[in-house]
Amino acid sequence: MLRYLLRRLALSLPALLGLVLLTFVLSRVVPGDPAAALAGDAATPAQIAEIRAQYGLDRPLAEQALIHLKQVVQGDFGRSIFSGRPVAEEILQRLPATLELTFAALLLATLIGIPLGLIAAMNHNGLIDHLVRLMSVGGLAIASFWLAIMLQLVFSMELDILPLRGRLDVALGSPPRLTGFLMLDTLLAGRLDMFLSACRHLVLPAVTLALPGIATIARFTRSGVLETLQKDFVLYARAAGYGRVRLAAIYVLRNAVTVTVTQIGLLFGALISGAVAVEAVFDWPGLGTYAVQAILAADYKALLAVTLVVGVVYAVVNVLVDLAQALIDPRIAGAGR
Amino acid sequence: MRRLLRDPVATLGFGLILLAVFVALFAPWLAPYPDDAFDSHLLQRLRPPSAEFPFGTDNLGRDILSRVILGTRDALTVALAVVGAAMLIGVPVGLVAGWREGWLAELLMRVTDVFLAVPQLILALALGQLMAPGIGTAMLALALTYWPFFARTVFAETRRLRGALFVDALAGIGASPARILLLHVLPNAAPAILVRATIGMGFTILTAALLGFLGVGAAPPSPDWGLMVSEARQHLPEAWWFPTFPGLAIFLLVLGFNLLGDGLRDLADPRLRRSR
Numbered sequence: 001m002l003r004y005l006l007r008r009l010a011l012s013l014p015a016l017l018g019l020v021l022l023t024f025v026l027s028r029v030v031p032g033d034p035a036a037a038l039a040g041d042a043a044t045p046a047q048i049a050e051i052r053a054q055y056g057l058d059r060p061l062a063e064q065a066l067i068h069l070k071q072v073v074q075g076d077f078g079r080s081i082f083s084g085r086p087v088a089e090e091i092l093q094r095l096p097a098t099l100e101l102t103f104a105a106l107l108l109a110t111l112i113g114i115p116l117g118l119i120a121a122m123n124h125n126g127l128i129d130h131l132v133r134l135m136s137v138g139g140l141a142i143a144s145f146w147l148a149i150m151l152q153l154v155f156s157m158e159l160d161i162l163p164l165r166g167r168l169d170v171a172l173g174s175p176p177r178l179t180g181f182l183m184l185d186t187l188l189a190g191r192l193d194m195f196l197s198a199c200r201h202l203v204l205p206a207v208t209l210a211l212p213g214i215a216t217i218a219r220f221t222r223s224g225v226l227e228t229l230q231k232d233f234v235l236y237a238r239a240a241g242y243g244r245v246r247l248a249a250i251y252v253l254r255n256a257v258t259v260t261v262t263q264i265g266l267l268f269g270a271l272i273s274g275a276v277a278v279e280a281v282f283d284w285p286g287l288g289t290y291a292v293q294a295i296l297a298a299d300y301k302a303l304l305a306v307t308l309v310v311g312v313v314y315a316v317v318n319v320l321v322d323l324a325q326a327l328i329d330p331r332i333a334g335a336g337r
Numbered sequence: 338m339r340r341l342l343r344d345p346v347a348t349l350g351f352g353l354i355l356l357a358v359f360v361a362l363f364a365p366w367l368a369p370y371p372d373d374a375f376d377s378h379l380l381q382r383l384r385p386p387s388a389e390f391p392f393g394t395d396n397l398g399r400d401i402l403s404r405v406i407l408g409t410r411d412a413l414t415v416a417l418a419v420v421g422a423a424m425l426i427g428v429p430v431g432l433v434a435g436w437r438e439g440w441l442a443e444l445l446m447r448v449t450d451v452f453l454a455v456p457q458l459i460l461a462l463a464l465g466q467l468m469a470p471g472i473g474t475a476m477l478a479l480a481l482t483y484w485p486f487f488a489r490t491v492f493a494e495t496r497r498l499r500g501a502l503f504v505d506a507l508a509g510i511g512a513s514p515a516r517i518l519l520l521h522v523l524p525n526a527a528p529a530i531l532v533r534a535t536i537g538m539g540f541t542i543l544t545a546a547l548l549g550f551l552g553v554g555a556a557p558p559s560p561d562w563g564l565m566v567s568e569a570r571q572h573l574p575e576a577w578w579f580p581t582f583p584g585l586a587i588f589l590l591v592l593g594f595n596l597l598g599d600g601l602r603d604l605a606d607p608r609l610r611r612s613r
Contacts, residue, residue: 150580
């Protein structure tokens with residue numbers, strides 16, 4: 001298993017290296033002279049030259065690319081042109097908020113999507129099956145920013161039962177920052193009231209973000225179960241007199257769910273993209289709002305750093321997914337040996 | 338085609354798309370107030386839906402029904418252009434990488450992987466920002482981030498077909514690789530490409546709307562659906578009709594492409610047909 005993990009990690013390295021190169025190329029096509037941009041409007045040519053030397057912008061391109069790579073590996077993304085603070089620091093500050101939101105959505109999508117798909121497949125071509133199929137196509141057709149606004153309109157503005165925006169009630173203050181994950185920080189601080197407030201704030205964003213995930217997971221679970229149901233060992237179990245529930249829970253699901261697990265990994269990318277929309281609507285202080293701010297402020301360093309960080313998180317998640325798959329189905333780890 | 342129409346779900350999708358194309362083609366004649374793409378009438382701002390304005394009016398007093406109708410044309414044009422451009426890059430890359438062995442194929446697929454290593458929206462945002470923001474760059478950014486999906490699809494199809502007996506036979510009677518790829522492999526890969534393109538249309542409409550919503554796509558006053566939802570946010574909860582109808586338009590059009598794509602996929606892949 002360890003060997004499998006190492007091999008899988010090694011496989012994701014080239015794409016990440018390529019990504020660093022791509023962000024480097026992108027940062028070089030920025031219109032105008034980056035040194036002049038850094039120096040500001042009032043800089044003299046001598047000052048610009050000094051900055052050019054300081055940032056290594058006067059060296060050959062290949063050397064600059066290597067410097068860029070070295071800085072990125074050390075976690076140095078430079079300073080934000082907008083706020084003047086180190087980009088890495090700002091991203092670390094905001095990453096937990098996005099991860100908390102994404103994991104909540106992923107959890108919701110898995111807990112709802114898998115049973116939905118299973119029930120649909122067990123009632124193949126029945127009413128529930130058709131409803132789930134319709135939902136699984138429809139759920140992917142809704143613009144998440146629109147869904148977010150409609151949910152706000154109904155649950156926050158009209159019914160007034162869930163908060164409109166943010167992660168916490170401002171009146172409650174905030175817990176000491178230990179992990180950045182409010183679910184954990186509030187509990188570690190022993191503040192149940194804050195924890196409940198954080199939960200209430202999480203509901204609408206997480207539901208919005210989860211909907212496409214529920215659709216995708218339900219769909220793949222359904223087709224996975226349908227395919228498994230045709231296998232001989234299921235026929236045997238049926239002949240041996242197993243009831244439908246026991247059959248589904250013990251035999252079918254485990255075999256059917258490997259496809260779904262792959263989809264969960266791919267879904268994570270969609271979730272991160274969706275998070276940009278959802279965070280923008282709910283004023284969620286995560287990477288998504290950071291990226292949008294960076295765009296509006298033309299802060300290209302921040303934007304490229306977000307791109308890289310998201311790429312790394314995405315790669316890590318996909319390694320984890322492959323690992324989970326190998327745990328569910330040992331044949332996978334052995335296959336390429 | 339006839340088999341496709343036997344599937345009620347796919348037929349519904351096809352119907353939605355036909356409707357959208359019809360609306361897009363005849364938008365200036367169908368819209369009750371075709372000048373409302375740009376004209377504002379501040380005296381009748383934020384009117385709720387009525388017989389006069391079935392979808393209500395927006396913050397500048399423009400008829401929302403007219404703007405939704407006029408926006409259909411832009412949504413479809415943007416999606417067609419983006420998917421078309423992505424196809425023009427992705428299909429040749431996939432064909433060449435799938436056919437040849439060696440460094441070129443390896444390089445092409447590694448580049449594809451790099452583009453797939455980041456969620457599309459994030460990459461599109463980064464690309465779009467580095468050029469001047471606007472609908473043109475948004476489209477370019479979307480095309481530049483969608484082509485890898487075509488490359489992957491075509492790569493897989495080409496690899497599958499490369500070993501087929503008829504390809505061997507063609508090579509045996511002296512057909513050139515270009516001829517085999519363009520006249521024989523490509524038509525066989527067409528169903529997979531078509532499915533990918535149909536799903537890509539829906540996906541692109543969603544992403545383009547999101548870019549408009551975030552303020553990095555279409556610019557006011559163009560009747561862009563995402564932009565309309567974004568403009569509506571300041572007028573909630575009073576003007577519920579303002580975001581509702583543009584959002585529904587996005588939903589119906591994307592739903593159309595997704596349903597059709599689903600039906601096409603079942604047709605293209607007989608293995609899946611069994612499970613329906």
